[in-house]
Amino acid sequence: MAHYGRLRDYRFSGDVDDIRGSSLYGVDDEKLGKIDDVIFDHSTATIQYAVVDSGGWLSSKKFLVSADRIRPDTKHEDDFYADMTKQQIEALPRYDEDKFNKAGEELIAGKVVIDTTNPISKAPPVDGVVQYFTGPNSSLLEELQAKFPQARLVKAFNSVGNAKMVNPVYEQGRPSMFFCGNDADAKKTVATVLEQFGWEPVDMGKAAGARAIEPLCQLWCIPGFLQNRWTHAFAVFWK
Numbered sequence: 001m002a003h004y005g006r007l008r009d010y011r012f013s014g015d016v017d018d019i020r021g022s023s024l025y026g027v028d029d030e031k032l033g034k035i036d037d038v039i040f041d042h043s044t045a046t047i048q049y050a051v052v053d054s055g056g057w058l059s060s061k062k063f064l065v066s067a068d069r070i071r072p073d074t075k076h077e078d079d080f081y082a083d084m085t086k087q088q089i090e091a092l093p094r095y096d097e098d099k100f101n102k103a104g105e106e107l108i109a110g111k112v113v114i115d116t117t118n119p120i121s122k123a124p125p126v127d128g129v130v131q132y133f134t135g136p137n138s139s140l141l142e143e144l145q146a147k148f149p150q151a152r153l154v155k156a157f158n159s160v161g162n163a164k165m166v167n168p169v170y171e172q173g174r175p176s177m178f179f180c181g182n183d184a185d186a187k188k189t190v191a192t193v194l195e196q197f198g199w200e201p202v203d204m205g206k207a208a209g210a211r212a213i214e215p216l217c218q219l220w221c222i223p224g225f226l227q228n229r230w231t232h233a234f235a236v237f238w239k
Contacts, residue, residue, distance in 0.1 A: 023079040024052050024070070032082065032089055036062060050080075051095050062095040109150035112186045114193070115141050115210075116157040118217040128225035130218050139210035145182065153207070154181035154190040159216035161230050167198045168233050175233035176200045178216065180209030202236055 019035055026032045037051040047067040054061055065082055073081040119140040121133040134140060141155040156179035157165055168175050177199040181187050191201040204213055216234065223229040 019050075019080070023073075023076065024050070024065070025073055025076060025079060025081050026084045026086065026089070028085075029075060030086065032084070032086065033063075035080065038067075039064070054089070062097075063089060063092045064095050065089075065092060105148055105150065108148060110152065112152045112154065112183075112189050113148075114157060114190055115144060115153050115155045117144075118158050118214055120217075125221070125225055128222040130221050132214070132218070134214070137211065139207070139214050141180070141210035141214070142207050145207050152181070152183040152186035154179055154183070154186050155207070155210045155213055156190055156194065158214060159220045160233050161224075164231055164233055165197065169198070170233065170235075173235065174198065174200050176202045176236040178202045178204050178209075178213045178234075180204040180207060180213060182207045200236070 020037060022035050024032045024035055033052040033054040035050050036053040038047055039049040039051065040047045049064040049066060050070055052063055052065055054063065065084075069082045069084065070080050071082075073079045075081075117140055118130075119132045119134040121131045123131040125131065134143075139155075141153060145151070145153045156177055159178070160168070160175075164175075177194050179187065179190055179194065179201060180203070181190070187203060191203070194201040204210075220232070220234070223232060
């Protein structure tokens, strides 16, 4: 079963192209609307639809255009073209944001979800330190848990690169992975996954612990940006 997501649910670094806000033109250079959002398939990372805001000429205002019908517009820089008329647009599926949100919530309700994300802002790094859009007394995990209260979210894997997520072998010994979340059983499941992947699980309590775990990404990225070293990991030594 396809699991769809939207660009508006993500925050991007400054060098990532975001087509939202671009205009969509049709036959005879007729403006059909502006691209309000993009819906993509999580499993394949491919764009499926563009959500286009008609600006009011269509009664339902927003409609879905299949991605394979959209291409860059040769007449308007940074805008797009679809070989369609307004009459054809009226026959397209309407976009219902409330139904879309509800479908997303239902997909993850009751499921254990490992949150690997970090609240990286669009601003560029400062001397190798990535900037966050959260403050010291908040975290992205807490925001996501509030938005999806039925999901069993656990923060983990946010302070390591994908090259070392599984079987992270180091001469110094087994590295540590910090994790946290509100659901005790979900954390047990994630701890088992961490051990199977070769990590020492280090439980940092409930979701508020992400306020300390997420900044580890900032620390982890500094050697990468300053020295091009991206394969390190953290470790805790207990006495």
